Amino acid sequence: DSMMWWLILLFIYTRSTGDDSLARRADFQQAMRQILHLCLKDTFEVSPALLVPDACSMIDRRMGIYGHPLEIQSLFFGVLRIVHSLLEEKDPENDHSLVNTAMTREQALQSYVRLFYWLDLQRLNEIHRYTTEEFGQDSVNILNVYPESIPDWVLEWMPNECGYLVGNVGVGRIDFRYFSLGNLLAIMFGLASDEQSERIIRLYELRWPDLVGAMPLKIIYPAMEGLEWQVRTGSDPKNVPWSCLLYTSPSP
Numbered sequence: 001d002s003m004m005w006w007l008i009l010l011f012i013y014t015r016s017t018g019d020d021s022l023a024r025r026a027d028f029q030q031a032m033r034q035i036l037h038l039c040l041k042d043t044f045e046v047s048p049a050l051l052v053p054d055a056c057s058m059i060d061r062r063m064g065i066y067g068h069p070l071e072i073q074s075l076f077f078g079v080l081r082i083v084h085s086l087l088e089e090k091d092p093e094n095d096h097s098l099v100n101t102a103m104t105r106e107q108a109l110q111s112y113v114r115l116f117y118w119l120d121l122q123r124l125n126e127i128h129r130y131t132t133e134e135f136g137q138d139s140v141n142i143l144n145v146y147p148e149s150i151p152d153w154v155l156e157w158m159p160n161e162c163g164y165l166v167g168n169v170g171v172g173r174i175d176f177r178y179f180s181l182g183n184l185l186a187i188m189f190g191l192a193s194d195e196q197s198e199r200i201i202r203l204y205e206l207r208w209p210d211l212v213g214a215m216p217l218k219i220i221y222p223a224m225e226g227l228e229w230q231v232r233t234g235s236d237p238k239n240v241p242w243s244c245l246l247y248t249s250p251s252p
Contacts, residue, residue: 043145070182
């Protein structure tokens with residue numbers, strides 16, 4: 001994620017100071033093009049979301065967030081929205097094609113995340129009624145998610161008129177955990193719709209002890225504990241519940 005943060009900070013600096021000389025430097029322009037080429041490189045992946053390995057974001061340990069974690073998709077969307085305003089057309093043909101590809105990917109990513117990452121009570125009811133192993137254009141359960149994969153805590157925890165973007169989505173897999181940074185970045189960059197943003201903020205109001213509690217803001221809910229923590233993290237002591245670095249458990 002560091003390359004994406006670098007580009008976003010460059011944009012913020014340029015907008016805040018009005019000084020675009022830094023962004024116009026040849027080495028900076030080349031770095032931005034390389035970032036776009038890397039992120040937009042053709043692969044066998046059919047999802048518009050960016051496929052990444054574990055330890056690709058602020059959580060630099062194995063946490064089971066490999067695949068298409070929300071935080072990376074939010075940062076990726078932010079990069080796609082701002083990069084065209086920073087790139088100079090030194091090579092009009094190539095840059096024009098690159099920017100067009102970025103804008104097309106931006107629209108596809110926004111639609112995909114708003115549809116497949118969004119979770120509220122209505123969405124939960126839809127997943128409960130899913131039929132698995134469907135094929136063809138009429139398939140409703142496109143990602144082949146099994147209703148049995150919904151954790152018990154989600155059904156008890158989700159308030160009415162609230163919702164959030166799940167932590168990860170893949171074929172046959174949804175990570176139902178709530179990741180604060182990914183959701184808040186989605187609001188800030190416009191990846192989430194206005195209605196979804198309002199419901200995410202309302203979730204903070206109604207689940208304040210779980211999402212904030214005694215901490216300034218908790219990175220994830222719920223915390224991993226017991227055998228799950230041991231298997232996923234290798235018993236990493238920095239990732240135990242109430243760790244000041246990473247995961248924190250709900251307030252007692």
